[in-house]
Amino acid sequence: MGLALKDTQVKGTRALPSAASTTVDGAAIDLGHGAFGDYLAQSEFKVSAPAVTTTMVPDTRTMTYSVIHSDNSDLSSPSVLISSIITQTGAGGAGAAAATATFRPPVDVKRYLGVRIVSGVSTTDSSAVSATLEGLF
Numbered sequence: 001m002g003l004a005l006k007d008t009q010v011k012g013t014r015a016l017p018s019a020a021s022t023t024v025d026g027a028a029i030d031l032g033h034g035a036f037g038d039y040l041a042q043s044e045f046k047v048s049a050p051a052v053t054t055t056m057v058p059d060t061r062t063m064t065y066s067v068i069h070s071d072n073s074d075l076s077s078p079s080v081l082i083s084s085i086i087t088q089t090g091a092g093g094a095g096a097a098a099a100t101a102t103f104r105p106p107v108d109v110k111r112y113l114g115v116r117i118v119s120g121v122s123t124t125d126s127s128a129v130s131a132t133l134e135g136l137f
Contacts, residue, residue, distance in 0.1 A: 029112065030112055048133075057090035063117060086100075
């Protein structure tokens with residue numbers, strides 16, 4: 001059984017890319033441990049991808065979400081922790097439905113967690129909607 005308690009202060013959001021073939025990083029969460037500490041908290045994190053319209057993500061086009069981590073609060077010099085945790089693909093002339101994925105970070109995770117969103121070719125401005133990363137305890 002997964003964890004379900006949420007804390008509104010352990011939540012970050014990031015607007016989706018505003019152009020095709022663009023990468024945006026964000027939704028940073030500070031895990032609070034130092035550079036030499038292990039992350040031992042019993043927790044999970046949930047990535048939520050919003051529903052996107054067919055204008056934003058036409059048929060066969062994608063939005064890909066990955067989990068990144070960094071030693072820096074601005075997520076500079078990040079490493080990919082979980083690649084393609086969610087991939088939304090436009091289909092049926094309806095865009096793509098909202099999606100979620102939950103994960104447990106490893107003990108050696110860096111201090112700051114975030115989400116990387118990559119828009120595929122022929123997508124359009126999707127910055128009106130945002131992805132969310134939140135802690136579950």
